[in-house]
Amino acid sequence: MKNFLLLASFCFFLHQGSILAQDWAQLGVFREVNKKISMTSSTERVVFFGNSITIGWLHTMPSFFEDRPFINRGIGGQTTPQMLVRFRQDVLDLHPKVVIILAGTNDIAGNTGPMTLDDILGNLKSMSELAKANNIEVILCSVLPASDYPWRPGLEPDKKIPALNAMIKEYTEQASLHFLDYYTAMVNDINGMDKDLAYDGVHPTKAGYEIMAPLALEAIAKAIKTAN
Template sequence: MTPRSPRARRTTVVACATGLLLAVAFPPRVMSQSSSAVEFAGLARYRAANAALGAPQPGTSRVVFFGNSITEGWARHFATMFPGRPYVGRGISGQTTAQMLLRFRQDVVALKPAAVVILAGTNDIAGNTGPATLEEIQDNLAAMAELAQASGIKVLLCAILPVYDYPWKPGLQPAPKIIAINRWLKAYAAQRGATFVDYHTPFADERGGMRPEHAADGVHPTDAGYRIMAGIVEPLIQSALSKR
């Protein structure tokens, strides 16, 4: 694991749900490109949708799926894969855990869900917003989980899907890094009383990537891949909700 360098990243203190202060590390080049956290985090992406959604209906258990393009693409299939379920997709293509943490309060906590399904980290490994150590990725995932639990929201932490190579940034050899974060996610979920969702094991091939029938580009699931994911997570959601 690469040690943190004070010169490599700029730290911003952000006030989040429940009054906690969180230090989020931003690569200097990202901060120079974007003059505000709104631009960086995509806070406007779901602002109108969140306002229109309103509070959950009495007697229902809203679940927010929170993530990047994998979650954003999956949300288009929720009506057929989770019929009748009050499931809400809040994924933004390309986002890293630092970006997601900044919008966690408005796109998760403020929606008053019973549970949140967090799937994130692969874009950090790809370096979408600059270099990120495994420890920094884990810190951001932990911060999201702890904010949710402090708000009485059940947490499902998802293993990062296997990737052999990123089409938009080849040569990074992400497979072992993904395995390392997933190992940490499983242990951390057990420590925090959260639910670990293993999307990695059913999909990984001998190279640590995904088969074409499950992800045509090696990263984003096909319809068949999403159906497998739905079959994995749905019983785990119901089990988590039953423990409320």
């Protein structure tokens, strides 16, 4: 029985790996639904672009996205190189007024291989430059706190995330972009998040998103004002 379970697990991960090998950036996730969105530019359309924290917002607090011109394009587990590959399809081609990018924690976790902080920032810069070249206002978010990753312990995100956030903030100031600081509002005394804000120390609960929501709305309002 034990050997059977091991074989079944191996086959599952082999299958998943095969899928990712054929669509590494997961362009297929939103390809069809994107076709149903009007390609005309919206005066206030905003794309939320990110990983599981972004798509989790839609699932955990759907009311935030109701009756607003917000489009959620988060994919669980993604890293910045994957996001950069799908940036044209899932952001540029939707012609938003603003893109709000929240990414980097999965890079630190090594989800698609080793990444330096400079690598992560470089991908965020590339996405930002593509957006600006297409007259889209950019909001770069601080990475949310994490004292450790339950699925890959020992990678010191409690040290790396604050360092990356400082780099992101500095870049937004240099490039005249908007910086959205979730980190300061959610961090605890061990550079993580309490369980009431993140059930596993990484992914926000409804209470966590309720802290993020007004901060996002304020940043979006400023970005739209800048664009106009």
